[in-house]
Each structure stands twice: as C-alpha cells, then as structure tokens.
Amino acid sequence: MDVFVCAGCGTELTAPVSRVALPVHTHHGGWEELHPPLMEPATYAVEPRPTGPPWRRWQEAGADAAARQGVFAPVYSVSFGARNRIVIAPGDSRSLTLIPDRCEGYCRGVDGRAGPNLACEGCGHAVATRVDDCGMWQTVWLEPDAVVRRPSGLPAAPLPCWDDLERPEHRVPPVEPDGSWSRRWEAAVGVVLAHLVAVTEDRPVDLPAGPVAEWLGRAVGGCLPPGPGALSVGPAGPGLPPPLPRPDILLVPRHPLTGAPWRPAGDEGAVVPLDSGVWAYLAHPEETSPLPATGVLPEGVLRDDYPLPPRPRALLTPHKEAFDYTLVRLPAILLPRLQRRLDAYGRAVTTA
Template identity: 80%
Template structure:
C-alpha cells in the first residue's frame, strides 16, 4: 500500500491506499443528485487524461492540439489542465484544511471551480480539491505535482483480480433502494455504448437473450437503429467463454486494477469493455435480498418475503454525457461513417437533454 505526502513539507495527506482502475463513471453523475464517494475506502486511482483549467474552445485549440489532449471530435471545450491527477475517497484524506474563499459550488457542496480548495496543515500549500456538489461523485483530487507517493508500512491484501468478479459483493445492482436506476449503471451503459457504436461503425446489433437484452436492450436501441446486416454480441469474461463460432463483438469486463478489457487467450476480435461491477451483475445476478436472515433454508430455496424496491418507471437510459464524452475520445470517431453518425445524433438530441 502507499501513502501520499505533501511535496513541500512531507506531511502525510492520506491513509494507506492501494491503486485500482479509475471508475468509468468518474466524470458522469446525475444532475441535482447527491452522490456517494467515487472511490472505495483505502483505494486510489489516477486519471491519465487532462482535466480542469485552462480550457480552450474547439475552434481555438484546433483539431491537432485537441487530438494530443485525447479529444478527436468537436466538443464545446478542451481541457489543457494537468494529467495524472490522483483521486481518493474523502474519508481517506488526512491533515488538510479547507481554504476560505475557495469553497464555491452550485448549490449543495463544493465543485472546485476556484482551483484547489484544500491546503496541507503542515505548510499551508494548496494541492488538493474536495468535490461533493450535486451531480458529482464525492472525491478528493490531488494535483500531481503537489504530492509524493511513499510506500506504507501497512501491507495490503492480494489485489482484486478476475476471480473476484464472481463474488457477490462485487456485483452492482441496476436499481437503487429508492427504485431509480443506478447512477453507476447509467454512466457505464453510456461508456459501453460509445465503444459499441465505434466497433460496429454504427451498424445494428443483435443482443443475446437474458439479462443483457432485458437491461440494455432499450439503451442499445436508443443509439443504434435496427436494420439488416446486424452484428452479433455475446457476454464473455472469467468463467463465461464466448460461444462458437465467435460473435462479432464480446461484452467483457474491465480489470478492477488495470482497467484493461478481458480477452480470451489469443483473441484479437472486437470487444466492448464494461464496468466490472455492472458486468458481474449481468453474468452472475444471483440472489439480492436486502434483508438479513437467520437459520438455514433448504438447498435451492430462496426467501421471497422481503420488501422489493419499486421498479423504475422507465427503461434504463444511458448517461448521454458519458456517451458523448467517450465517443469523442475514441480515435475511430474521425472516420467518415462515425463522423456522420455523431453529427446526425447531436442534431437529434437537443443540448437541454444531454445531462
């Protein structure tokens, strides 16, 4: 495990933390909602893409400079901020204090609009930003040049691996306790569908029967029109080998630590990576009782006397911002077919509904 310390005076600014993959929903929340922490306790992640100010409009930056920042299609603005910002859960921060006058936000918290709003208690150096306003996952972000990483005396357990995806506690249910769709599912669906549009080049897709079609069918239909020449898709991953012959596209999990997509040995075909917790639910939905139970039921018998959440009133709708942002960052979007698709889709979706 590691700790992060102030680059100025050496004060330790975090509890011991272990690196994991940056969550795909990091920059995509639901407007006017309060969100839980982005990161699990005792973990951290690094965002390799530029983020924060300074910002330049697409016209000002130009296509070549934007591509060097990882943006390959016209967007409202391009970040030329720092790369490799480090994110932790707020509860893992240590020895920092809020900076008066830098705690602005939209309505329910702070959003970092004035730059770093946390300072080291040891030397007063500003180097981190607490973010917890509505629509944002709660997090503390360190500027990469403000901290140094040191090994911790605390030994970490074995890092999560592919086998952990079969554990019940790794699954992310698609519905929140209040009956609304999971914010994480909405973002994960938007990200995965951008990859699906890219690998199929805007061609129809046939989904496999079962949880994939039931939960993602509406979402896929929203972004890909039906028609002839449909591509085949199947769920695959640890313990779920693709059928033969191989489908055109495999829906696979991202590794919990590296973020790399799972692949069958020696396979170089098209894959669409999916949030590992969302993938785990599709692959192993299991029993999801929210109530504790005592005693032992007979083998194969499930409880049916616990209260169920009300079902969502509408089908799962992907987070449009997650879809747009991901598609603009895939080099394939520069091709003529996907460029036409993106232009047509942006005309069909008014800006007010893009939240």
C-alpha cells in the same frame, strides 16, 4: 498499501490506500442530486486524461491541440489540466485545509472550478481539490506534481483480480434501494454504447437473449440503427464458457485493478468493455425465485423469502453526457461511417 505525502514538506495527506481501476462513472453523476463518495474507503485511482482547469474553447484550441489532449470531436471546452491526478474518498484525506477563496460551487458544495482548493497544513501549498457539489461524486483529487507516493509500512492489501468478478459482492444491482435506477448503471450503459458505436461504426447489432438483451436492449436499440446484416454481440469473461461460435463483438469486463478490457488468450477480435460490477451482474445473475415448474402456488400460500426485484417506473436511460464524453475521446469518431455523429458534435459547438 501506500500513503501520499506533500512533495514540499513531507506531511502525510492520506490514510493508507491501495490502487484500483478508475470507475467509469467518475465524471458522470445525476444533476441536482447529492452523491456519495466515488471511491471505496482505503482505495485510490489515477485519471490518465487531462482534467480540470485551465479550460480552452474548442474553436480557440483547434482540432490538433484538442486531439493531443485526447478529444477528437468538437466539444464546448477542452481541459488543459494535469494528467494522472489521483482520486481518493474525502474520508481518506489527512492534514488538508480548505482555501476559502477557491470554494466556488453551483449550489450545494464546491466543484473545483478555480483549481486546487485544499492546502497542506504543513506548508500551506495547494495540493488537492475537494469536489462535492450536486451532480458530482464526492472526491478529493490530489495534484500529481504536488504529492509523492510512499509505502505506508502496512501489509499490502490483496490486489483486485479477475476472480473478484465471480463474488456476489462485486455485482452492482441496476436498481437502488429507493427504486431509482443506479447512477453507476446509467453511466456504464452510456459508456458501453459509445464503444459499441465506435466498434460497429454505427452498424446494427444483435444481442443474445437473456440478461444482456433484457437490461441493455432498449438502450442499444435507441442508439444503433436497425437493419439487415447485424453484428452479433455476446458476453465473455471470467467464469463464463467461451462462446461458440465467437460473436462478432465480445462484451467483456474491465479489470478491477488496471481497467483494461478482458480478452480470451490469443484473441484479437473486437471487444467492448463494460464496468466490471455491471458486467458481473449480467454474467452471473443472482438466484431467482424457485417458482413451481407447473401450475401456481396453492391458494392462500404466500412467500416472502424471494421478494420481487424492484422495478423503477421509468425505463433505463443511458447517461447522455457519459455517452458523449466517451465517444468524442475515441479516435474512431473520425472514421467515415461516423461522419454524421462527428457533424452533430460540430453543429452543437458552433451553435452553443
């Protein structure tokens, strides 16, 4: 396990933490809602893309500069902030104090719009940004040039691996205890749709019967056009037998440590990565109620050991910002078959 210390004075700024993959829902929450911490306790992740201020309007920055920042289609503004910022749960921060004149927010907290708003208690240098406003996951972002990673001296925690995906606790249910859709699922579906659009170049797809079609079918049908010549999609990954014949596109999990998509050995075909917890729920569903094979339960017999799963009143709607955020950062958006989507982003920016 590691700790992050101030690069200026050496003050420890975090509890011991271990690295995991950056969650796919990091930048995508539910508007006007207070969210829990993004990261699990004693973990951290790294965002390789530029994030945070300074921001430049697309028209000002230009397409070439935006592409160097990893944005390939017109957006309202492009981040020219630091790459490789480190995110931790607020509860794992140590020896940090708020900078009062940098605590702007929308209504219920701080959103980091003015840059780092946390200073090292040892030397007073701005080293991190606390974010906890409505619609945002609670986080502390450490600035990569202001901190140094050092061994904590504690035994290393077991590294997340593919085997974790077969454990029941890794599955992320699609519905929250209060009956609402999981915000993580909404974001994950938005992200996977963007990758499907890029891989298929806006062609129709055919989902396999079962959990994938049940949970993702409506979202996919609302995003990709219907028609003949649909590309086949099938789940693949740890604990699943290889699909034969191989579908045109494999729906695979992201590695819980690196975030890299799973691939069969020696396979170079098309894959679409999915949040590992969401994938685990689809690939390794929970046990279902042992209903009689025929007939019904005798009259007057009630069962409470297998309650019906919660079902929200509304249908699952992908997170639109997660879809847009992901698609404009995929170079495939520049392909000729995706010209209509590229044009749509351009029109949205010029009329903003």
